[in-house]
Amino acid sequence: MRLAQRLGRATTSPVDGDRGAFVADSRDDMVSIARRLHQKILDRLDLAKLSQMPVEQLRGRLRATVEQLVAAEGLAMAESERLALADQIVDELVGHGPLEPLLNDPTVSDVLVNGHDRVYVERNGKLELTDVRFRDERHLIHTIQRMVARVGRRIDESSPMVDARLPDGSRVNAIIPPLALDGASLSIRRFGNKQLTGPDLVRAGAMSETMLRYLHAAVRSRCSILVAGGTGAGKTTLLNLLSGYIAKDERIITIEDAAELRLAQPHVVRLESRPPNLEGKGEVTIRDLVKNALRMRPDRIVVGEVRGGEVLDMLQAMNTGHEGSMATIHANSATDAMNRLMTMLGMTGSALTEQTMATMIARAVHVVVHLSRMQDGARRITEIAEVVGLAGTEVQLNTVFRYERSGFHSDGRMIGRHVQVADTTLHDRFRAAGLANGQTSGEIRR
Known part of the structure; x- marks a missing residue:
């Protein structure tokens, strides 16, 4: 099936008419024109050679060709319609079809x-239904296949689920029938070009200045930190920030399923897991990479997310000379994060007793930071707790900071504040690292 035949009949403008939509009664004509022009473009241009061009240069060349063809055929089209048609064809040829404006x-x-007919976006933590549509299910599935093929992945009926990372760093998950019962599903998590700083997060209300100074001291004093929270709570953003506080003379190994961390230090080795190939071979898991990282003389290991057997190797690393390592975990609270570590350790197939597992966690992890995405869409740290020991097989926590909610503004924004509810137990550690001067230690005491 030719690419032009998959062009959708919806407006090319996804939200609020960004690109000048075709009027409803001319939509079929526009689809027919797009198909005809698409074939002429294929006949006129060597797309294999053009694909070597920088993307923006290629887009400009294709737009110019569409304009020439429209003029040559004497089509009576308004300038906004010509631009919209050109963008639609260009997006199908070299972009991500109807999703291209959203991704830009x-x-x-x-x-x-x-x-194919329901596309949502998230803005400022809130979901919105857009007017973007694919022509049909085949159009959507082909767009997904083209998207993941560009980064060396595949998706079809024999392999109907895929995780991938786009060249701009966006994280993609797609699942198609027969696993997706109501049609193909595509999720794209985008990451801004600007990396947020600590002051940015303070201004956004994600934490207080005192909490930021505390976290900075925890990283510099080589506390091992676990960042916990739900999907979309901001775990990777915070992990990026904390990793940036690691000294420049340390060797850092980052390990992720889809590389998202962007560290500015000069001595960073980035590792990414790999799924099995078409024959089911060649898989490299997060656990494989954690084990290998221990042979690479790391000062610290940063794992994008622990969710399986790698937790055992990660905790052993933290307990054997790699203090200051960090990871994220899906959990509903700091206490839940400890319980999830216990559960994952129990699923590794090792012969560890509950007491041994609890002791391993208590000795390895120093600080747990929990984040939440609030009802108003804001992402905030809701708790910072320190691991202070064991009570039997239960890991004991000392909550130092907490977010206290008190209501909502009339516009739906949450009312609340971050408060310090206990003294830190890490003063000696901060002092040993040369951080417990009047500025640091005084500001994290109540």
Whole structure:
């Protein structure tokens, strides 16, 4: 099936008419024109050679060709219609079809496709239904296949689920029938070009200045930190920030399923897991990479997310000379994060007793930071707790900071504040690292 035949009949403008939509009664004509022009473009241009061009240069060349063809055929089209038609064809040829405008919108953090006719975006923590549509299910599936093929992945009926990372760093998950019962589903998590700083997060209300100074001291004093929270809570953003506080003379190994961390230090080795190939071979797991990282003389290991057997190797690393390592975990609270570590350790197939597992966690992890995405869409740290020991097989925590909610503004924004509810137990550690001067230690005491 030719690419032009998959062109959707919806407007090319996804939200609020960004590109000048075709009028409803001319939509079929526009689709027919797009198909005819698409074939002429294929006949006129060597797309294999053009594909070597920088993307923006290629887009300009294709737009110019569409304009020439429209003029040559004497088509009576308004300038806005010509531009919209050109962009539609260009997006199908070299972009991501109807999703291209959304992926170029800096205000969009997530794109969520539920079947060919329902496309949502997230802006400022809130989901919105857009007017973007694919022509049909085949159009959507082909767009997904083209998207993941560009980064060396595949998706079809024999392999109907895929995780991938786009060249711009966006994280993609797609699942198609027969696993997706109501049509193909596509989730794209985008990451802004600007890396947020500590002051940025303070201004956004994600934490207080005192909490930022505390976390800075925890990283510099080589506390091992676990960042916990739900999906979309901001775990990777915070992990990026904390990793940036590691000294420049330390060797850092980052390990992720899809590389998202962007560290500025000069001595960083980035590792990424790999799924099995078409024959089911060649898989490299997070656990494989953690084990290998221990042979690479790391000062610290940063794992994008622990969710399986790698937790055992990660905790052993933290307990054997790699203090200051960090990881994220899906959990509903700091206490839940400890319980999840216990559960994952129990699933590794090792012969560890509950007491041994609890002792391993208590000795390895120093600080747990929990984040939440609030009802108003804001992402905030809701708790910072320190691991202070054991009570039997239960890991004991000392909550130092907490977010206290008190209501909502009339516009739906949450009312609350970050408060320090206990003294830190890490003063000696901060002092030993040369951080417990009047500025640091005084500001994290109540």
